[in-house]
Amino acid sequence: MTPFFVYVFLGLGIPTIALVNLAFRTHAGKLTTKNIHLVTHGVFLTGFENSIRLALISSIIPGILGVFLAYAVHTSRSNIGRRLIATASGVLANFGGINLAFIFIAALGAQGLLTVWLNAIHVNPYSHGFSIYTYYGVATVYLYFQLPLMMLVITPALAGLRPAWREAASNMGASSWRYWRHVGVPVLMPSVLGGMLLLFGSAFAAYATAAALTGGIIALTPIQIGNFLNGNVIAGQENVGYALGLGMLVVLAITMILYGMVRRRASKWLQ
Amino acid sequence: MKETSTTGPRSDATAAGARVELDRLVRTFGSVRALDGFTLTIEPGEFVALLGPSGCGKTTALRVLAGFEQPDEGRVVVDGQDLADVSAQKRDMGMVFQSYSLFPNMNVTNNVTFGLRMRHQKKGPSRAKAGELLELVGLSDQASKYPHQLSGGQQQRVALARALAIEPRVLLLDEPLSALDAKVRGELRDQIRSLQQRLAITTVFVTHDQEEALSMADRVCVMSKGNIEQTATPAVLYARPTTAFVAQFVGISSRVPVETSGNEVTIFGQTCPIRTGEADPGAGPRDALLRPEDFGIEVDPDGKGFVTHKSFLGATTRLVVQVGEISVRVDVRSDQGADIELGTHVRPRVIARDVLVAPRMAIAAAVVDG
Amino acid sequence: MLLAGAYFLLPLYAGLKFALQNDAGHFSFFAVKAIPSAQGFSAAFTLSMKLALVTVVLAMLLMVPTTIYVHLRLPRVRRIVEFITILPIVIPPIILIEGVLGSYPGWIKSSPYLLSFLYVVLAMPFVYRSLDAGLGAIDLKTLVEASRSLGGSWAQTLRRVILPNLRPALLSAMVLTLALVLGEYTMASLDLWETVPVWIVNFQQSDGHITVAASMIGLIGTWVLLTLIVSLDRSQSRRSRRKAGTT
Numbered sequence: 092m093t094p095f096f097v098y099v100f101l102g103l104g105i106p107t108i109a110l111v112n113l114a115f116r117t118h119a120g121k122l123t124t125k126n127i128h129l130v131t132h133g134v135f136l137t138g139f140e141n142s143i144r145l146a147l148i149s150s151i152i153p154g155i156l157g158v159f160l161a162y163a164v165h166t167s168r169s170n171i172g173r174r175l176i177a178t179a180s181g182v183l184a185n186f187g188g189i190n191l192a193f194i195f196i197a198a199l200g201a202q203g204l205l206t207v208w209l210n211a212i213h214v215n216p217y218s219h220g221f222s223i224y225t226y227y228g229v230a231t232v233y234l235y236f237q238l239p240l241m242m243l244v245i246t247p248a249l250a251g252l253r254p255a256w257r258e259a260a261s262n263m264g265a266s267s268w269r270y271w272r273h274v275g276v277p278v279l280m281p282s283v284l285g286g287m288l289l290l291f292g293s294a295f296a297a298y299a300t301a302a303a304l305t306g307g308i309i310a311l312t313p314i315q316i317g318n319f320l321n322g323n324v325i326a327g328q329e330n331v332g333y334a335l336g337l338g339m340l341v342v343l344a345i346t347m348i349l350y351g352m353v354r355r356r357a358s359k360w361l362q
Numbered sequence: 363m364k365e366t367s368t369t370g371p372r373s374d375a376t377a378a379g380a381r382v383e384l385d386r387l388v389r390t391f392g393s394v395r396a397l398d399g400f401t402l403t404i405e406p407g408e409f410v411a412l413l414g415p416s417g418c419g420k421t422t423a424l425r426v427l428a429g430f431e432q433p434d435e436g437r438v439v440v441d442g443q444d445l446a447d448v449s450a451q452k453r454d455m456g457m458v459f460q461s462y463s464l465f466p467n468m469n470v471t472n473n474v475t476f477g478l479r480m481r482h483q484k485k486g487p488s489r490a491k492a493g494e495l496l497e498l499v500g501l502s503d504q505a506s507k508y509p510h511q512l513s514g515g516q517q518q519r520v521a522l523a524r525a526l527a528i529e530p531r532v533l534l535l536d537e538p539l540s541a542l543d544a545k546v547r548g549e550l551r552d553q554i555r556s557l558q559q560r561l562a563i564t565t566v567f568v569t570h571d572q573e574e575a576l577s578m579a580d581r582v583c584v585m586s587k588g589n590i591e592q593t594a595t596p597a598v599l600y601a602r603p604t605t606a607f608v609a610q611f612v613g614i615s616s617r618v619p620v621e622t623s624g625n626e627v628t629i630f631g632q633t634c635p636i637r638t639g640e641a642d643p644g645a646g647p648r649d650a651l652l653r654p655e656d657f658g659i660e661v662d663p664d665g666k667g668f669v670t671h672k673s674f675l676g677a678t679t680r681l682v683v684q685v686g687e688i689s690v691r692v693d694v695r696s697d698q699g700a701d702i703e704l705g706t707h708v709r710p711r712v713i714a715r716d717v718l719v720a721p722r723m724a725i726a727a728a729v730v731d732g
Numbered sequence: 733m734l735l736a737g738a739y740f741l742l743p744l745y746a747g748l749k750f751a752l753q754n755d756a757g758h759f760s761f762f763a764v765k766a767i768p769s770a771q772g773f774s775a776a777f778t779l780s781m782k783l784a785l786v787t788v789v790l791a792m793l794l795m796v797p798t799t800i801y802v803h804l805r806l807p808r809v810r811r812i813v814e815f816i817t818i819l820p821i822v823i824p825p826i827i828l829i830e831g832v833l834g835s836y837p838g839w840i841k842s843s844p845y846l847l848s849f850l851y852v853v854l855a856m857p858f859v860y861r862s863l864d865a866g867l868g869a870i871d872l873k874t875l876v877e878a879s880r881s882l883g884g885s886w887a888q889t890l891r892r893v894i895l896p897n898l899r900p901a902l903l904s905a906m907v908l909t910l911a912l913v914l915g916e917y918t919m920a921s922l923d924l925w926e927t928v929p930v931w932i933v934n935f936q937q938s939d940g941h942i943t944v945a946a947s948m949i950g951l952i953g954t955w956v957l958l959t960l961i962v963s964l965d966r967s968q969s970r971r972s973r974r975k976a977g978t979t
Contacts, residue, residue: 092809095798099816102853106831107823113834182958183740189917189929190954193936193947198746205746235743255463258430259521261450262457263477263528273476277467289821296824299917303933313826320830320922336830343822359510360466 107340114337118329126334135315135331139338142295142312145226149233150290157241158283164242165249177246180239192303195232200224226309229301233294240293241286248282248357281357288350292343312339379407379564380441380531382427387436389422389588396422397433398588407562409555411579413569415611419588420568421536427566428534429453440531456525457534461541463521464509470496470520471505477528488527495523498557515546522554526561533558533565539574551578572612576600584608602637606720609651616690619722620650627719629712630666630685637716647722654680654693656714661702665709669702683710744951751945764945776931779844783927784913786848791855791909792902799863800894803872817857825854825918833923844925851916855909862908866901900964907964911957915950 117123129135164176198205252275260270298313307314307321312335319332382404389397396419404410412420425431427438429450438445445453456477464473471492478488496502499519509517518538525533535554539547555578558565569575575582576596583593584607592599592608603609610617620627625636627650634650659681670689671682679699681692692710694702702708752761767773802810820828828850833841840846872894879889895902917929926934932950936943 092798092801092806095794095813098794099819099853099856102850103816103819103823103828105835106828108831109835110827110831178959178962179740181962182955185911185954185958188915189933190915190947190950193932193944194743194747194951196940197750197944198743203746204749205742235740253462255459255461256465258428258450259457259459259463259465259524260476261430262428262453262455263524264451264480265476266451269480273479274465274467278465292821296821296826298824298826299929302921303917316826316830317922320833332830333834336827339824339827340822343824347818347822359508 110333110336110340113330113333115334116330126328126331127337129328129331130334130338134310135312135335138310138312138315138335139342141226141310143342145230145233145311146291146295148230149237149294150287153234153237154241154283154287154290157238157286158245158279160238161242161245161249165246176242180242180246183239184236184243188299189303191232191235192300195228195235196304199228199231224305229304229309229311232300232304233297237290237294241290244286244289245279245282248279252278278360281353281360285350285353285357288346288353292346292350295342295346296339379405379562381406382532382564382566383437383439384423384427385437385439387423387426387433387438389419389426389431389433395588397426397436400436400585400588400590402583402590402593404564404566406564409558409565409567409578409580411567411569411575411582412585413572413575413582413612414585414591415570417587418585420570420585422588423585424534424536424566424568427532428455428457454528454530455532455534456528456530457536458518458521458525458538460537461514462517464517464524466509469506469508470501470512473509473520474524474527476524481528491527492523495527496520498526499523499553513546514542515550518542518550519553522557526557526563530563533563535565535567537568537570540569540571547574554578576612582612584611586611603651603718606649606651606718609718609720614654614691615651616654616688617649617651617720617723618688618690620648620719622648622719627717629717630710632712634712634714635716637718648719649722650717650719652690652712652714652717654691656712656717657683657690657692658711658713659683659692659694659698659702660709660711661706662709663707665707667708667710669704669706669708672699672702672704674699681708683708685710747944747948747951750941751948762941764949766942767946767949770935770942772926772931772935773928776926776928779925780914780928783844783848783851784910786845787851787855787913788906788909790848791852791859792906794852795856795859795863795905796895796898796902799860799867800872800890803864803867804876813860817860820854820857825916826922828853829919829922841923847916847920847923847925847927848913850919851909851913854916854919855912858908858912859905862901862905863898866898866904869901870897904961904964907957907961911954915954 114126115122115124117125130139164173167173195203197203200206256274256278257270260274265273296313298317301309301311301314302317305314307318316332316335316339319335324332382402384400384402384404387397387400388395398419400419400423402410402423412423414420422431426433429445429448440453465476468476471489474492474495475483475488478491493502493505496505499522501516501519501523504512504516504520509520512520521538538554539550542550551574554567567575567578576599579596581593581595582599584591584599586607591611592604594602599608600613603612609615618629620629622636625638626633627636627648628634629650629652667683667685669681670684671680673680674696675693677696678693679696679702681694681699681702683690683692690710751764798813802813823831832846832850836846875893875897876889879893884893915929916927917933920927921930921933928946929950932943932946935946
């Protein structure tokens with residue numbers, strides 16, 4: 092047992108402690124709150140706002156779509172279809188990173204296949220300001236692996252909706268709509284919220300895809316941290332990167348605490 | 363379960379029971395005929411148990427009555443109204459499911475008032491009604507608890523209150539006690555029965571446990587393979603089974619190959635009349651079906667039987683007596699049984715006034731119990 | 733549902749098409765064939781493979797005994813361990829590598845196997861969950877007690893009883909770790925090691941077709957690996973159903 096805890100301490104504990112510590116120090120090593128101050132203003136604040144907004148878009152939209160899609164799959168009659176989609180979601184949810192970025196460039200980049208097709212029917216997304224290499228382009232790509240992730244999370248919850256509840260409600264005189272309103276949606280809500288929180292954390296912390304797509308010129312917190320690590324620092328701001336990291340830790344910690352609370356409620360009801 | 367005293371007679375008139383007619387119901391699932399011409403009439407206020415092994419169609423019959431399944435043929439008529447076009451939602455029947463049917467996101471009171479809320483009843487009266495019913499089932503102090511905080515027995519009592527809250531014409535219970543442990547089962551059994559009698563609601567109760575069926579119901583309908591074997595009061599069902607299936611499913615029977623001559627059979631050298639008015643076993647070799655209490659025993663060193671097993675059951679002692687290749691179960695009073703040891707030679711006698719006969723089965727299957 | 737299917741299939745189709753084209757726009761395997769000889773690829777491939785091997789071995793050495801221990805001896809520790817497996821979500825790769833680069837001594841940072849060490853941390857939640865499920869399905873406690881009562885030592889019990897019964901879960905965990913290492917970009921790029929994903933990004937300046945071809949191979953490879961896991965999972969659930977059926 093001890094080797095495990097030692098390993099975790101070395102591999103997770105030390106880097107985290109170091110990060111928090113360095114966030115409060117100048118390059119020379121003195122204690123300071125200057126980094127924190129810098130991080131909560133100006134371009135870094137914008138970075139946080141952008142990141143949070145991106146994460147919200149990438150969690151709410153796929154979240155809602157994911158629930159409906161999962162429900163459609165859950166109630167569909169074809170067994171093969173269901174199994175296929177189950178495997179597919181498992182795989183697609185793990186498609187992230189750079190491979191996905193390049194595939195999307197091939198599809199929706201300036202010379203991408205879909206772009207060309209859309210041009211052929213006189214729809215030019217690029218003339219309307221869309222570009223795969225920008226903020227909303229990144230969001231589109233995130234959707235690709237966030238949606239299956241949501242489906243993976245919500246499908247067990249859907250399966251946990253006992254048919255007896257549906258029948259009991261019907262027996263008591265409730266129509267389908269009223270069943271969902273009084274029983275179905277309330278019971279599913281903790282799991283849906285939990286899924287969205289998971290999605291939020293995943294999108295907020297993502298680095299590889301955005302880096303590959305934008306080359307590091309987009310104002311997102313992980314990218315800004317990447318820039319720091321690559322040496323793009325202004326003198327006097329050497330440790331700002333660590334403060335950025337600390338900020339991310341705070342956001343993610345809050346997300347996971349909320350997730351824990353929501354999960355407890357879900358497991359109580361769906362036992 | 364604590365005794366609850368209700369405060370005086372119930373002021374509101376509860377729904378008088380409805381008359382239920384299930385007419386030649388057929389329901390097929392793929393190649394399986396779950397219901398094969400099922401026909402049963404239930405009088406208002408009657409408590410009928412559908413009893414049978416799994417797969418016999420009893421749950422299907424209940425679900426067809428509730429409206430969760432549509433019959434392929436046949437009609438469901440309640441108080442003269444054919445329910446063919448009436449959805450489950452509008453049938454006005456209260457159903458108690460086997461387990462976990464309480465809505466997890468609502469507390470006990472809100473679960474019980476759910477049906478009333480669906481009928482747009484105002485909050486005040488519906489809460490009052492819920493309060494009454496919770497008192498009736500002895501759970502007034504759990505009114506604000508959530509289902510996951512209750513035990514299995516408590517949950518089923520809430521489910522019962524919820525089903526009764528809407529004053530249904532028919533009460534349906536789908537093996538409500540099967541998931542509970544033995545002691546709770548016994549208590550709940552009595553409670554359900556006394557509640558039903560007080561409210562005089564027509565009740566259909568599905569179970570595979572014959573003890574439940576026999577102790578609770580006014581009439582028991584024994585089913586097998588989608589069909590009714592026999593419908594009768596518990597006493598008649600037990601004492602005078604009309605088919606071999608019923609004889610062996612309800613209570614314990616021993617099967618003895620016999621010789622037939624005319625209206626009589628010979629068992630262990632003794633002649634007994636054949637029970638009249640029962641299903642004709644046809645020509646060919648016969649078996650007689652006898653209950654443990656149909657036999658008497660005399661200790662006899664020349665007797666053809668000897669005791670191979672002995673179980674003390676309290677007031678009676680059950681012996682297994684081997685006669686040739688046949689084993690029969692015999693109950694004797696325990697004071698007599700005390701003197702009988704394993705290996706004792708005995709002479710069994712039939713003391714029933716008549717016996718049920720059925721087509722003969724192979725010897726291996728002849729040693730039978732319920 | 734069909735609409736969603738289209739959404740998911742289109743980019744893959746686009747990628748496939750681009751990967752199988754040459755500069756003139758005609759169908760061709762040139763991009764795929766060019767990968768092995770592309771500049772820097774074989775070095776990157778070798779590095780990725782070495783890292784993957786070390787990571788998988790390390791992860792198994794660490795997690796198998798740990799998970800067994802938690803199952804057998806310390807149910808209380810289970811909650812701590814499960815909490816720890818949530819931590820990598822709160823401390824994602826970008827943060828982890830930042831902390832590491834800011835704290836570890838230089839001599840460690842100069843070895844690529846630092847990445848393996850850290851990849852084990854990244855893989856830990858998946859590996860734990862897989863092994864945990866596998867151990868749960870075989871009723872570990874009873875098997876171990878049976879073996880010990882018949883005189884088996886710990887080593888023998890591990891080798892002859894536990895591991896053979898754990899095969900699907902072990903394979904599943906190993907494949908997951910492998911997929912993780914071969915696809916990891918964030919930490920490798922910021923630690924300045926050119927693994928295959930890093931190579932792909934660096935190479936995009938030279939030839940788009942080859943890049944996309946490599947990415948498609950990466951995706952297809954991931955698909956194959958993960959489908960493998962699903963079928964392993966299914967064989968495992970068949971075991972546990974068999975076990976439940978015999979009681």
